[in-house]
Amino acid sequence: MSTTPATNFSLPARVLHWTMAVLILAMLFIGVGMVASISERHEWLVQIHKPLGIALLVLVVLRLFIRLKRGAPPLPADLPGIQRRLAHLSHLALYLLMFLMPLIGWSMLSAGGYPVILYGPVLLPPIVPENPLLFAILRQAHTYLAFLLFLTILGHLGAALYHGLIRRDGVFSSMARGKP
Numbered sequence: 240m241s242t243t244p245a246t247n248f249s250l251p252a253r254v255l256h257w258t259m260a261v262l263i264l265a266m267l268f269i270g271v272g273m274v275a276s277i278s279e280r281h282e283w284l285v286q287i288h289k290p291l292g293i294a295l296l297v298l299v300v301l302r303l304f305i306r307l308k309r310g311a312p313p314l315p316a317d318l319p320g321i322q323r324r325l326a327h328l329s330h331l332a333l334y335l336l337m338f339l340m341p342l343i344g345w346s347m348l349s350a351g352g353y354p355v356i357l358y359g360p361v362l363l364p365p366i367v368p369e370n371p372l373l374f375a376i377l378r379q380a381h382t383y384l385a386f387l388l389f390l391t392i393l394g395h396l397g398a399a400l401y402h403g404l405i406r407r408d409g410v411f412s413s414m415a416r417g418k419p
């Protein structure tokens with residue numbers, strides 16, 4: 240029995256994609272805002288940044304599970320090979336960075352000996368041993384990878400708009416809405 244491949248991402252995949260897109264962009268701006276501020280807003284932003292980052296880690300695990308179980312709609316058959324490879328590579332980079340950013344945030348606080356406060360008295364355990372050198376490396380990595388994530392998102396946004404407005408090949412609507 241043959242089944243036609245789905246032309247659109249499933250509802251859970253789409254809900255997760257758009258929810259996480261908004262939250263990740265918010266995290267990037269909160270991150271930059273909090274390190275640039277020495278006012279009382281700094282503490283307030285850090286208190287949002289940590290639990291939201293951990294929530295994103297939980298969401299990306301769920302998202303990867305759904306992705307592996309349900310797959311993705313095929314790209315248009317006439318899409319040039321280089322664009323096809325770039326699409327796959329950039330999606331891989333986005334998944335990797337969605338995992339790495341929260342894990343590095345959590346590890347760097349553990350390495351620095353800081354408590355990872357989720358909410359009130361709820362703490363997360365350290366995931367790496369306390370080590371000042373490791374803290375310094377992970378702190379730098381958190382900044383550079385955030386920059387890389389931002390650049391990858393810009394490229395992804397450009398590609399999405401190219402598909403939606405210029406090629407009009409159904410790739411944009413595969414993530415924007417359900418089956419026509």
Ligand code: HEM
Binds near residue numbers: 263314333414
């Ligand atoms: C933080 C921002 C974003 C992240 C991390 C992100 C991540 C991803 C990932 C990983 C995929 C691949 C889905 C899969 O195969 O499982 C994807 C697909 C897609 N995204 Fe995003 N996305 C973001 C923002 C956006 C924005 C702002 C748009 C549109 C304006 C967009 C449009 C799309 C479209 C159309 C697809 C389907 C493309 C395809 O199958 O090749 N995304 N996104």
Ligand code: HEM
Binds near residue numbers: 270289337340355382
């Ligand atoms: C998707 C997840 C995350 C993103 C996109 C993100 C992004 C950022 C950005 C852009 C900065 C500013 C970097 C700089 O300019 O030097 C930052 C700083 C920081 N992030 Fe994250 N982050 C994420 C997850 C986490 C998590 C899960 C934690 C901890 C549990 C965390 C802890 C921190 C800390 C402690 C700082 C530095 C605060 C300071 O120096 O005052 N981040 N993050």
